[in-house]
Amino acid sequence: MVEMRLWNPHVKLIEDGNVSTSSHDTSNPAGKKKDDLHTMKSVVAALETIAIMLCCGVFLMLLLLCALSRGSSLMNEEKAVAPVLPPDGIFSEFMIFSEKNSRKYGSKDEVTKRLDAYKSHSERIETWKVSKEHGNVEYGHNDLSDWTDEEFENSLMSKSFYQRLRKNEFLKPVPESLAQMKGEAGAPFPDYFDWRDRNVVTPVKAQGKCGSCWAFASTATVEAAWAIAHGEKRNLSEQTLLDCDLDDNACDGGDEDKAFRFIHRNGLAYAADLPYVAHRQETCRVSSNWNTTKIKAAYSLHQDEESIINWLVNFGPVNIGMAVIQPMRAYKGGVFTPSAEACKNEVIGLHALLITGYGTSKDGEKYWIVKNSWGDTWGVENGYIYFARGINACGIEDEPIGILA
Ligand SMILES: *[C@@H]1O[C@H](CO)[C@@H](O)[C@H](O)[C@H]1NC(C)=O
Numbered sequence: 082m083v084e085m086r087l088w089n090p091h092v093k094l095i096e097d098g099n100v101s102t103s104s105h106d107t108s109n110p111a112g113k114k115k116d117d118l119h120t121m122k123s124v125v126a127a128l129e130t131i132a133i134m135l136c137c138g139v140f141l142m143l144l145l146l147c148a149l150s151r152g153s154s155l156m157n158e159e160k161a162v163a164p165v166l167p168p169d170g171i172f173s174e175f176m177i178f179s180e181k182n183s184r185k186y187g188s189k190d191e192v193t194k195r196l197d198a199y200k201s202h203s204e205r206i207e208t209w210k211v212s213k214e215h216g217n218v219e220y221g222h223n224d225l226s227d228w229t230d231e232e233f234e235n236s237l238m239s240k241s242f243y244q245r246l247r248k249n250e251f252l253k254p255v256p257e258s259l260a261q262m263k264g265e266a267g268a269p270f271p272d273y274f275d276w277r278d279r280n281v282v283t284p285v286k287a288q289g290k291c292g293s294c295w296a297f298a299s300t301a302t303v304e305a306a307w308a309i310a311h312g313e314k315r316n317l318s319e320q321t322l323l324d325c326d327l328d329d330n331a332c333d334g335g336d337e338d339k340a341f342r343f344i345h346r347n348g349l350a351y352a353a354d355l356p357y358v359a360h361r362q363e364t365c366r367v368s369s370n371w372n373t374t375k376i377k378a379a380y381s382l383h384q385d386e387e388s389i390i391n392w393l394v395n396f397g398p399v400n401i402g403m404a405v406i407q408p409m410r411a412y413k414g415g416v417f418t419p420s421a422e423a424c425k426n427e428v429i430g431l432h433a434l435l436i437t438g439y440g441t442s443k444d445g446e447k448y449w450i451v452k453n454s455w456g457d458t459w460g461v462e463n464g465y466i467y468f469a470r471g472i473n474a475c476g477i478e479d480e481p482i483g484i485l486a
């Protein structure tokens with residue numbers, strides 16, 4: 082609201098309190114001045130109303146302008162916005178953000194809400210950049226930057242939900258015959274390995290404002306395992322799990338054990354046949370004559386770095402769960418090493434993801450290469466995070482799952 086007002090010079094005049102002298106003839110008789118002032122106040126009030134109504138229009142026009150002149154949008158915005166910018170320039174930054182992420186806010190209240198969320202998130206990013214509490218990590222904005230904290234937390238799974246639900250029924254302990262292997266052809270494990278180099282990993286998707294990470298992580302695991310086993314990359318449908326897996330709770334969370342059991346029994350439809358809509362639909366449209374993609378087995382791996390690497394190198398990407406702390410939302414590079422303190426006291430929810438590889442940074446920091454489901458503007462390399470390896474940071478090595486398709 083305040084920022085919006087700064088857009089209009091008329092409104093600014095009122096705030097400055099010099100309306101009466103700026104637009105009127107000073108030679109008027111003194112007695113008339115009071116009336117004039119009164120009339121003027123009404124005029125000003127009317128102007129203010131019009132100005133506020135115009136704000137939305139101006140904002141939309143600017144968005145339109147931006148859209149029309151993609152290449153030089155920054156220049157145009159600066160010209161249009163410069164004279165009335167708040168000192169910190171957050172509004173123009175926000176405008177650029179909205180254009181870049183194709184935002185269409187429905188109302189002035191919505192603009193205000195999103196600007197507020199963006200602004201407070203920006204302020205936090207600045208403190209994270211300075212503190213370096215979670216490793217030598219870069220932070221910045223992404224598609225999630227105008228979400229409120231509540232929206233972000235709702236897209237994660239609550240700790241209590243997960244603990245209540247967790248019970249392995251389908252997942253089996255990894256058979257000894259599969260656990261005894263070493264690197265390819267008996268060689269030691271390589272220093273660096275990533276399934277993305279072998280063209281079996283599908284692009285990162287976006288779960289949106291829906292607590293469906295469990296569906297995205299399990300589907301990503303199946304997509305990779307299928308490509309490794311059958312040499313064909315399939316874009317599979319998370320929505321199958323939201324609509325049809327009634328043992329899990331769609332946007333209110335779910336559990337990989339039940340998800341993999343469902344996929345084993347019923348399979349996943351193609352994404353093209355059942356696209357993602359980020360909520361549970363009334364009916365499960367998958368019928369018996371649809372082609373679905375099933376898996377053979379899912380194993381809970383040993384909870385240690387070696388076992389995860391073993392499965393990764395020999396069989397495929399590894400499904401994992403972890404606790405999330407707020408700074409992860411703005412991760413933009415480096416090896417994210419959440420502090421033990423934060424993983425204990427600042428957890429805002431749980432999340433499921435997929436390890437596609439591992440390596441070691443120039444500074445000797447060991448990392449997992451992790452595929453997320455927060456869209457391709459988040460993290461590095463279109464949706465990935467380099468996450469500390471071997472120290473079970475925020476529980477990342479607690480629940481590794483490997484599957485065979
Ligand atoms: C996979 O399918 C979804 C539809 O749910 C679509 O949005 C996405 O672009 C597809 N990805 C690829 C790589 O084709």
Ligand SMILES: *[C@@H]1O[C@H](CO)[C@@H](O)[C@H](O)[C@H]1NC(C)=O
Nearest residue numbers: 350351353354370371372373
């Ligand atoms: C399903 O798979 C079979 C065998 O691969 C194929 O012949 C058929 O065209 C597929 N049907 C659909 C609807 O994709």
